[in-house]
Amino acid sequence: MSEVPEVLNVSGLSVDYVLDRGDVRAVDDVSFTLGRGEFLGIVGESGCGKSTLLFAVAQLLAAPARVAAGSVTFQGTNLVGLTDRQLSAVRWRDMSVVMQSAMNALNPVKSIGAQFADAMRAHDKPSRAEIAARSAEVLRMVGIDPVHLGSYPHQLSGGMRQRSMIAMAMLFTPDLVIMDEPTSALDVVAQRSLMVQIKELQLSYGFAVIFVTHDMSLISHFSDRLMVMYAGQVDEFGPTRTVFDRPLHPYTQGLLEAFPSIRGPRVPLKGIPGSPPDLAALPAGCRFHPRCPYAVDRCAQVEPELYELDDALVRCLRRQDGSLPVPASQEGSLSR
Amino acid sequence: MSATELLRVEHLTRHFKIGGVLSRRTLHAVDDVSFGIGEREIVALAGESGSGKSTIARVLARIYAPTSGEIYFEGKPVSAIRSRRDRLRYSGLMPMVFQDPFGSINPVYRVEHGMLRSLKLHRPALSAGQRREEAERVFEVVGLGADMLQRFPYELSGGQRQRVGFAQALAMRPRLILADEPVSMLDVSIRIGLLNLMAELRDAQGVSVLYITHDIASARYVADRLIVMYAGQIAEAGPIEEVLAHPKHPYTQLLLSAVPDPRAPLSVAAETDRGEPPKVIDPTPGCRFRWRCPLAIDVCAQVTPVLAELAPDHQAACHVAQADAAASASAQKVEQ
Numbered sequence: 139m140s141e142v143p144e145v146l147n148v149s150g151l152s153v154d155y156v157l158d159r160g161d162v163r164a165v166d167d168v169s170f171t172l173g174r175g176e177f178l179g180i181v182g183e184s185g186c187g188k189s190t191l192l193f194a195v196a197q198l199l200a201a202p203a204r205v206a207a208g209s210v211t212f213q214g215t216n217l218v219g220l221t222d223r224q225l226s227a228v229r230w231r232d233m234s235v236v237m238q239s240a241m242n243a244l245n246p247v248k249s250i251g252a253q254f255a256d257a258m259r260a261h262d263k264p265s266r267a268e269i270a271a272r273s274a275e276v277l278r279m280v281g282i283d284p285v286h287l288g289s290y291p292h293q294l295s296g297g298m299r300q301r302s303m304i305a306m307a308m309l310f311t312p313d314l315v316i317m318d319e320p321t322s323a324l325d326v327v328a329q330r331s332l333m334v335q336i337k338e339l340q341l342s343y344g345f346a347v348i349f350v351t352h353d354m355s356l357i358s359h360f361s362d363r364l365m366v367m368y369a370g371q372v373d374e375f376g377p378t379r380t381v382f383d384r385p386l387h388p389y390t391q392g393l394l395e396a397f398p399s400i401r402g403p404r405v406p407l408k409g410i411p412g413s414p415p416d417l418a419a420l421p422a423g424c425r426f427h428p429r430c431p432y433a434v435d436r437c438a439q440v441e442p443e444l445y446e447l448d449d450a451l452v453r454c455l456r457r458q459d460g461s462l463p464v465p466a467s468q469e470g471s472l473s474r
Numbered sequence: 475m476s477a478t479e480l481l482r483v484e485h486l487t488r489h490f491k492i493g494g495v496l497s498r499r500t501l502h503a504v505d506d507v508s509f510g511i512g513e514r515e516i517v518a519l520a521g522e523s524g525s526g527k528s529t530i531a532r533v534l535a536r537i538y539a540p541t542s543g544e545i546y547f548e549g550k551p552v553s554a555i556r557s558r559r560d561r562l563r564y565s566g567l568m569p570m571v572f573q574d575p576f577g578s579i580n581p582v583y584r585v586e587h588g589m590l591r592s593l594k595l596h597r598p599a600l601s602a603g604q605r606r607e608e609a610e611r612v613f614e615v616v617g618l619g620a621d622m623l624q625r626f627p628y629e630l631s632g633g634q635r636q637r638v639g640f641a642q643a644l645a646m647r648p649r650l651i652l653a654d655e656p657v658s659m660l661d662v663s664i665r666i667g668l669l670n671l672m673a674e675l676r677d678a679q680g681v682s683v684l685y686i687t688h689d690i691a692s693a694r695y696v697a698d699r700l701i702v703m704y705a706g707q708i709a710e711a712g713p714i715e716e717v718l719a720h721p722k723h724p725y726t727q728l729l730l731s732a733v734p735d736p737r738a739p740l741s742v743a744a745e746t747d748r749g750e751p752p753k754v755i756d757p758t759p760g761c762r763f764r765w766r767c768p769l770a771i772d773v774c775a776q777v778t779p780v781l782a783e784l785a786p787d788h789q790a791a792c793h794v795a796q797a798d799a800a801a802s803a804s805a806q807k808v809e810q
Contacts, residue, residue: 183661183662183663184632184661296523325522325523325688326522326688326689326690326729326732326733326734327522327728327729327732328522329732329734330731330732330734331732352661352662353662353734354662355734355735356734358734358735359734392663393662393663396662396663396665396666397662397691398666398669398691398692398694398695399691399694399735400690400691400694400718400730400733400735401735404694404695404715406670407666407670407695408666409663409664409665409666409667409670410663410664411667413631413632413633413634413661413663413664414661
């Protein structure tokens with residue numbers, strides 16, 4: 139991955155929510171780089187900090203959240219600490235964001251075309267003809283007939299609204315598109331076709347994607363690398379196939395085993411007992427140890443770091459010291 | 475099956491009037507739906523949003539009156555229910571668990587408040603002490619400690635709240651629980667626990683469940699039978715393993731191909747479906763899936779297909795599948 143020029147370098151990023159009862163660290167020391175045209179998936183449960191991390195990368199955090207440490211270097215410029223004016227040169231032109239609910243992200247009283255024009259005028263001085271041409275072009279790119287530029291959001295289905303949000307993110311052919319659960323409001327068929335669409339666009343226009351979701355199975359076939367977050371930290375990070383075929387962290391294993399399959403024999407599943415910790419009252423030692431089936435005394439005392447194991451990173455003491463042997467890769471045979 | 479059938483729905487139809495006085499139109503939310511639920515049986519009702527699955531649950535719960543058709547519960551027609559006592563008895567035997575565990579528990583009272591009130595209403599014979607004992611009993615059954623009764627809803631996690639929902643339903647000694655997407659708002663690691671709970675309630679308490687979901691994989695995990703809805707009608711129904719192994723209706727096939735499955739081999743190039751389920755307003759005869767259907771023939775645009783048995787206990791409403799089944803049946807006859 140190192141030969142590919144870097145689009146984004148996140149280093150030691152921490153985000154705090156400044157509250158009356160003390161600061162709560164929602165994102166704790168997250169580092170990663172993203173190459174040109176790379177698709178990074180970030181998964182985790184609600185409250186694990188994945189959306190906060192995205193907002194920090196896009197510099198969209200609002201009080202009481204603030205970046206407590208670290209840097210976000212996008213195409214050589216550290217975005218942390220830039221003013222809104224400086225950021226607006228980067229936003230949407232080079233980096234765009236697709237939010238979770240297009241229903242709320244689109245303006246209900248303006249037509250799709252008018253909203254596209256707004257976005258273009260906010261970052262450039264295009265002529266009317268340029269706006270019309272580009273708007274029609276991006277809508278066609280996502281498979282929507284350009285007549286819908288005159289449509290209002292309520293006239294479109296959920297899938298088409300989400301597609302037009304993606305079209306809007308493509309207006310300036312950005313280098314990085316950040317997506318926060320863009321498919322979670324859709325049903326399976328629409329979800330599947332949107333994922334394929336995103337992947338096609340990404341392959342033909344070469345932008346990098348950070349894709350956040352709680353549904354691990356959704357991105358298994360689409361992302362290059364996968365980051366698993368738990369309680370604000372990275373628990374596991376590696377090539378997507380490696381993580382799926384040979385999950386190292388007990389939490390990742392638990393997540394994978396929590397998905398029933400529509401193929402193969404029906405096997406009883408256990409899920410993960412308990413629930414994610416309150417970020418204001420984290421357990422000592424490993425943050426996952428109260429729910430971990432492999433936890434030993436040491437896990438409650440020593441806070442694990444992110445250890446390198448083969449081509450992946452994992453935050454687990456027992457994998458690191460070898461007392462929990464690295465499982466053999468079950469390549470493609472997870473069907474059990 | 476028919477000997478121990480608990481619930482029988484015959485030709486259930488629910489229409490909604492929309493538009494003003496001059497543009498009066500009719501939305502066909504549910505059209506001519508018939509199915510049964512046996513004792514100790516979990517039936518999954520699956521379909522895209524807008525397919526009418528929640529409307530069916532609401533008609534069963536008597537929130538909406540059916541436009542036409544009849545529901546038989548324990549062999550007796552539900553429309554004959556007149557007295558308040560019978561109505562309470564019916565809703566106690568068939569309680570509903572809602573999708574949103576955050577909106578369905580009153581946040582200003584302790585959890586026991588709702589429990590004890592519904593017990594007082596539906597089981598007036600119990601004394602105050604017995605009501606408390608009963609509340610503690612059902613909390614144990616759903617895997618919550620009795621001390622949880624004293625908590626406020628905000629102190630509970632999403633999974634615990636949904637267990638409270640099932641406990642409330644269970645306290646009425648139900649025969650059938652209507653569960654409308656009970657796990658879709660829960661985190662992956664917690665979902666399995668709730669699905670296991672539903673299976674336990676069936677196996678240990680003898681309760682049947684109508685499990686409404688858009689997640690086929692979770693349906694397969696718990697359900698005995700599957701009903702696939704499309705645009706207000708049943709597309710296919712049968713024993714769940716049989717339907718998933720041999721889907722007859724092209725919509726079921728599309729739905730199954732869209733389910734993300736990390737264990738399946740990579741198939742990014744799978745054909746994408748860009749169609750949308752239709753809004754069924756003043757429909758004309760014909761199959762409602764024909765615009766998206768790869769197999770559609772002339773007759774599909776003229777005649778509405780009805781459910782026909784294509785394999786033992788396995789029905790589909792599709793002209794093409796029915797013709798295929800007839801052809802292979804006559805071929806077998808010739809061979810004999």
